[in-house]
Amino acid sequence: EKGIYPHYMLKEIDEQPFVIRKIVSKYQDGNGDLIIDPNIRNSMKEADRIYLIACGTSYHAGLVGKQLIEKIAEIPVETHIASEFLYNRPILSKNPLFIFISQSGETADSRGVLVAIKQLGYPTLTITNVPGSTLSREANFTLLTHAGPEIAVASTKAYTAQIAVLAILAFDSAHAKGIKQEINPFHELSIAANAMDIMINKKEMMEENVWKYLNASRTCFFIGRSMDYYACLEGALKLKEISYIQAEGFAGGELKHGTIALIEEGTPVIALLTQSHIRGNIRSNVQEVLARGAHVCMISMEGMEEKHDQIVLPAIHEHLTPLVSVIPLQLIAYYAAVYRGCDVDKPRNLAKSVTVE
């Protein structure tokens, strides 16, 4: 099934543009209009607050989802780690909608929240890759991510598929609420898919950067702000889970509040810049770590790039940038694991679906 690929992870990274195009076709009718179950549309419309519940990589997609739903559909959103929510429940709004994001649809921590929320009688929606999975069956509604089976333990295409579906849901709700749209979501997602292809075709470049930045290191920092911060959290998780390099994603503005103490001569720092409004801020954060000897790999987006940036991503709509910025991060994690001789598809201590609390 891997075909020409040495690992499922690499195959699944490569499949991502195809998956985004598939989602575009699945959620669109012949007239180019959005297809969403009217019951889901109504639940979104009636909700005074949305609670996104997930774990791991799906939680990182949920952080992006919060931005998408708040900015596009103007509904307040909270994103929670399922295992934390379960034992430390926040005060809920009057008419909440709960959305569970889970590739497998079997994650015990997320299911624990679903069971508790159903007892309270609130509406529930599951966004999952697996039709008929437990979380899909037990929630009121389901949206499928159509990513196809994900075999590698490290999640890649499920993450980008979740973000695409969350974007479509946000646009649909905006439409239902009569919020004027300046952009066509399907068009923007198609542009993103093309940009993903471009980055996927630059694998050698990512491989070289791994050699240059991570060859001799036991640690790696990822820095970014706003949307880029969330992509950094995901990039760090990928790197640690498959290459066992200690990696952390940090919000650029937080560096000076402690983390910068960790930077020393040669510390690898991967910096992300895809959001024009924080362009100056992240550039100055990069200067701060460079001044302390960090070895910085700068990933910027066209239109915001500077001459010596190591990786430049094709420009896409700023709400959707994690779809493209995560590709070099996934590939960096992949090659770092390969170089270290790690079992890429089956990292130690991990299981594909975590059905225990």
Ligand code: F6R
């Ligand atoms: C990381 C990874 C995990 C899962 C998490 C949730 O690469 O795969 O962090 O994202 O265990 O799994 P699902 O999405 O199946 O609920």
